[in-house]
Amino acid sequence: MTIIAHLTDLNFHHVLAETPGAALVFFTAPNCGACRNLKTALRKWLHDYPPLPVFEVDAVHNGGLVNALEIFHLPALFLYVDGHYHRELQSEALPARIHAAIQTALQLPAEDEP
Numbered sequence: 001m002t003i004i005a006h007l008t009d010l011n012f013h014h015v016l017a018e019t020p021g022a023a024l025v026f027f028t029a030p031n032c033g034a035c036r037n038l039k040t041a042l043r044k045w046l047h048d049y050p051p052l053p054v055f056e057v058d059a060v061h062n063g064g065l066v067n068a069l070e071i072f073h074l075p076a077l078f079l080y081v082d083g084h085y086h087r088e089l090q091s092e093a094l095p096a097r098i099h100a101a102i103q104t105a106l107q108l109p110a111e112d113e114p
Contacts, residue, residue, distance in 0.1 A: 004042065007055045009064040015055070017083040022106060023053040024089075027069075027076040029060050035075040037093040045095035052102070070114040079105050085113035 007015055007025065016023060026042065028035035042054055059066045059074055069078070079086040079102060087110065091101035 004054045004056050007057050009062045016080050019053050023080045025055045025078045027057045027059045029074050032074050038075040041093040045098045048095050049099050087111045
């Protein structure tokens with residue numbers, strides 16, 4: 001099973017630039033119930049599906065990234081490919097729905113990073 005690694009304002013771009021292929025980045029907050037549900041679903045997804053790197057960013061302590069990506073709600077889930085922003089993902093916090101959202105997003109062209 002793959003772990004969920006943590007990113008910060010300081011290492012976000014560097015780590016993603018060194019991550020080949022697709023990767024998920026999700027923004028959370030300590031007191032966010034929906035964030036905990038998504039994290040639980042992502043752990044199940046990592047167990048049930050071919051793993052991709054998954055990174056968590058604490059939105060409370062990394063305001064620079066929150067502002068740069070124009071995040072207005074939590075949790076927020078983004079797909080990166082070869083270190084580049086691909087698009088925001090919208091999905092129910094269910095492993096099968098997360099997987100379907102990733103597969104659909106990978107078939108679509110990349111969007112501009114906010």
